[in-house]
Amino acid sequence: MFRFLTAGESHGQCLTAIVEGLPAGLKIDVDLINKDLARRQQGYGRGGRMSIETDRVEILSGVRFGQTLGDPITLKVKNKDWDNWQERMSVTGDSVGPVFTAARPGHADLTGIKKYERTDIRDILERASARETATRVAVGALAKNLLNACGINVISHVTNIGGVTIDKTKLDYSSLSEIKSELNCYDPVAEMKMKERIDNAKELGDTLGGSFEVVVSGVMEGLGSHIQWDRRLDARLAAVMMSIQAIKGVEIGEGFEYANLLGSKAHDEIFIDGENKYYRKTNHAGGIEGGMSNGEVIVVRAVMKPIPTLMKPLASVDIATKKAVLANTERSDVCAVSAASVVGEAMVAIVLAEAILEKFGGDSIGDLLAAIKYYTTRINNG
Amino acid sequence: MFRFLTAGESHGQCLTAIVEGLPAGLKIDVDLINKDLARRQQGYGRGGRMSIETDRVEILSGVRFGQTLGDPITLKVKNKDWDNWQERMSVTGDSVGPVFTAARPGHADLTGIKKYERTDIRDILERASARETATRVAVGALAKNLLNACGINVISHVTNIGGVTIDKTKLDYSSLSEIKSELNCYDPVAEMKMKERIDNAKELGDTLGGSFEVVVSGVMEGLGSHIQWDRRLDARLAAVMMSIQAIKGVEIGEGFEYANLLGSKAHDEIFIDGENKYYRKTNHAGGIEGGMSNGEVIVVRAVMKPIPTLMKPLASVDIATKKAVLANTERSDVCAVSAASVVGEAMVAIVLAEAILEKFGGDSIGDLLAAIKYYTTRINNG
């Protein structure tokens, strides 16, 4: 049973996570975690705060001499600006500092203060902030350590920013590897235009959203199940993607385009080769049929809404005075889709790690790999 | 804690569900359950099997004299064709009847038999079939009984079939009520074209998918939470929608269209009226901000792939002989999007019931309604 909890406020002392259920004996590559933390912070269109952060993970438990013990793993990511915030975010003592009362549209602010009966919007925004995704990325990188040991590779790439879309005709999912570019975009022409659009939005004091794909190769057939709704791999993937701050849609394979297709053009016919191996020529399904991974590349797409904090602020209301005001401007990113794509990788990696551990069990990495090998041998010969 | 399990094979004796966590004293309208079961079976483009089914729920436990007791509720829906299947689907005895070996693309067939180590594809398809959604609809109708008592209304409507889309300009979400039409479509002009497209597909031996919306009005602010990924209402909605057979995408509010919008056009500004009541003029967010219901109408959209069993069958493989074959044709629906929309209602109702019970607790309907009243009074005066 793989499970985790994250904690921490955006300007608190640190972010933390406890992760449980990784088998013992798994080599943990801390650099891989830090690399993903850095990737989450980069991206054309990110504002000033990013530069002070340069997140680094600390592992406080569960790993010894570079290997998991089977114990719960504690991850900690310091908030670099804590020195400037320790009074305003103090655990103890009396309330100090300015109270935040101008609710920002598109955020948890207004609903949050009502639900949790607070008067300072900071009590909500600190946890609602996408800063929390740093811990998700760290947990996801632990999951990637496991997936890598199983021969599974999770990457992402940006497909649309502000209406500029990539040229999909050149996209070869089976050979896609980690992209080194400012917008995590495999198509350099589109990326150039995306940057222009970001520049324009910035000049207007405006923001942009977009969409990205998470692509998983090497995944074995049969993760997830059709036998109950909450065991379906696609349901779990949808949940984790939609759970990312500002994500408003998820699709798999053809996704919403399926609505426009005839059945005869929509499915992936099955063939058999000379070695009695089944294969498909297409992957409309995005690697999932019947709620299970079908052995093809998994393709999950998500859409991110434009960042709701604009330099040209939106109309809002002050919850203390009940007067109309302009929304506060706490952050100045123009576009964070490439960052979100890294978070998407992490969440997909978590779901796959969970599904693998549920299907194959094993308290040591050796037991797990043996079970995978037994199974893949069986189904390949079946 | 609201939870449920469904069970049953498509041609087995019956489908069942056990539902736990509804408060005691809730009046259960059995007709409402049967009405939704019937709605699930209707729809232009459904095939012959539908006519023999006319599902009716039996309640075997948990309800007495028309009210819940707080006990787990057992639901049963008989399979009307059981008489013809009892040998082939017998619980005991030796295997009889034809073995199903031609794997159908777009189904759980091929992966399922490998994962579960079966030789008869029927052992997989019986449970993977969308027939299972009858129990989801029944469970969802129980949830609707609760939601209705809380003043919440869940409806659905079809937005696209095979590329024919509705005219959204006339759509008023706040006044939308249950639609009586063959395709659950509020736009009669579009519906006529959808039926034509279905007729065309039928002639071709082909099938169609489409998309639909589930619309929730009357929901209180503050369901779900921003504080942990798996408590977000949008994440849960995404999971349940994607868990429906053949659903390949989910979006909320503007959904994938957000990718093309500027931030200044994408968010819902907040205003205050003469009675110090907050309001918004738009609902781009589809009723959810920060992972919580924000008091606006909730709008969730899903896409369904075309039915993968075509009268003009797809290329496939026989798993016994390892020879290329044409996929079997067990069912002859052309389009089931309107049915899926009813299932979508059910799954959304389940998530909302769960979120309400988690937030407000209460073992009796009286305690629950008192807690809701206390909360809504507090936040309206806050």
Next chain:
Amino acid sequence: MFRFLTAGESHGQCLTAIVEGLPAGLKIDVDLINKDLARRQQGYGRGGRMSIETDRVEILSGVRFGQTLGDPITLKVKNKDWDNWQERMSVTGDSVGPVFTAARPGHADLTGIKKYERTDIRDILERASARETATRVAVGALAKNLLNACGINVISHVTNIGGVTIDKTKLDYSSLSEIKSELNCYDPVAEMKMKERIDNAKELGDTLGGSFEVVVSGVMEGLGSHIQWDRRLDARLAAVMMSIQAIKGVEIGEGFEYANLLGSKAHDEIFIDGENKYYRKTNHAGGIEGGMSNGEVIVVRAVMKPIPTLMKPLASVDIATKKAVLANTERSDVCAVSAASVVGEAMVAIVLAEAILEKFGGDSIGDLLAAIKYYTTRINNG
């Protein structure tokens, strides 16, 4: 993930359960289920109702031609007396028949009607009744089918009734097998005295409790875990045993006797034999150390309070009139410890099945057994 829900009222139409997570391809012996259902109903000291019941399980889903499919399994046990109760327990219609208002001490009655805001105690007692354990026994028998396939044997025996205790000096746990006796007691001399004590209590219009042991042999080392409180096998065993109606205590191995022992007499020293195999000469720990099965016989003991419904009724209160009354007498068992011991077996079997499936995974019985074999070979050679 093994999970199940039970449902059903004591005098309702039937009891049901849905059980999910058994691997596919497991042979299900229906007679084994019915045998345990019968064992639950027998026992010296049981009252009149038992004779009309003779429970039989019906499997409504999840099993085909005698094998599991990996699908959820629906179990149904009819209530034989339903004909006489269908009006008083009707799902629909208006309330009829006598309302039960005299709260019985030692039952859920008084608290239940307050918590669930009911006026008829029957609305509580129907579900609180130990009749519900019939479904647990049926689910447990499914679990035993799995355990038997893994070489694990779960039995029980009664150790104390009303103060008459067995002679433990002759008890050899390693050779203990299913007991055929009226009180499920391995010691015939003690059993004779227990029956006398039951006869005496019956004459007095009184009742008796007692204690029993569940004994598990053949269980592999390493089920459960020390790494988090809720993964400990002993914690799970304690929960399921205490969850049985009327059970008020659980202990493992020496149990409460540990309080009186010196450490040097309390632990099981470890030795090694000529074949480099570890062994212990004692089993004070009852097969569990560090929250894990240690390869020795698991011994769990539970205590049952005397049946709270006495023919010589206890003082109580009528909840309608608020007057003192004598408690009702709905049932006339004198002692049900041997029945409880069968339920104890079932709950222990469920925990072990769950722990095995969590540790070894596997969607087919073949995959599961291969994983167990790999592991046991590894640790025996380690």
Next chain:
Amino acid sequence: MFRFLTAGESHGQCLTAIVEGLPAGLKIDVDLINKDLARRQQGYGRGGRMSIETDRVEILSGVRFGQTLGDPITLKVKNKDWDNWQERMSVTGDSVGPVFTAARPGHADLTGIKKYERTDIRDILERASARETATRVAVGALAKNLLNACGINVISHVTNIGGVTIDKTKLDYSSLSEIKSELNCYDPVAEMKMKERIDNAKELGDTLGGSFEVVVSGVMEGLGSHIQWDRRLDARLAAVMMSIQAIKGVEIGEGFEYANLLGSKAHDEIFIDGENKYYRKTNHAGGIEGGMSNGEVIVVRAVMKPIPTLMKPLASVDIATKKAVLANTERSDVCAVSAASVVGEAMVAIVLAEAILEKFGGDSIGDLLAAIKYYTTRINNG
């Protein structure tokens, strides 16, 4: 939904916990947490290590200006001896320092290394150590903050050490308050004898176990439920108590003594007073009937086995050489029952907090208290 994970190794950098689900606006008394941490460390019969620890909690998230925010709370307890262990317990780098190979009877050692495929027993014992209970006590103290706000009081007292038992005749549960004594024992005469017994055991190089009670007053009627096995409050209490390291038995109310009682002496008759208030004169049931709190004082008892690490070591085996050896002696406590009693309080507090939040919901302490007030008013007038 209240949930938490603990993490950390005994000689690692620190212990941590993440706790989620406490309502917002709850005042957190950090001194109360530290006081319980200190109580856990004290007790006659504890060895040398205790003196260097003096645990203090750090709150890293979820609390601001002394109040909960509704966010997950991160707790950290430093291991004071970390400076001396950082090489041997390093997260990174190559293995250094002595490898621990002499398996200790009564510990997780032997099974743990097999299950997790380790060669250094330290990889197991670090997490299996009762040091982990420091985080449970800290989490439990958070839960106590909530319970105190609800008028509920959880205390404990030691009832038996090494066979020396308290005089129960003077025990008045309703007036019992926190005990200030070296062994957390309310009976000074018994305590003196317990200390003598500890002294004797120490001289012999031996150890002792014992038993203790957790006593809860002020708890409202109706926590837990009879409707499904895993919702029963007694089942949950049994699980958490048995989950504590070295605990081998749990009982509620009369517990195992019930086996020896007649029904007429075993149950708590119900009476009604002049104000139409129900009352009982006895509390054999220990505050729980039908799986629910019944409004009486809750009394849960647990037994702890003697500490398995003896100065006069037990026979064991070296897992590397496969030779017989004497078990290692890493710690020199003689008796830790009073410490365990503090852990017991914590775990019981956690279960009650969870049950209250499940029953009453509420995202703010105000909403929660309003729901409790509504309910208690209703049932008192019912």
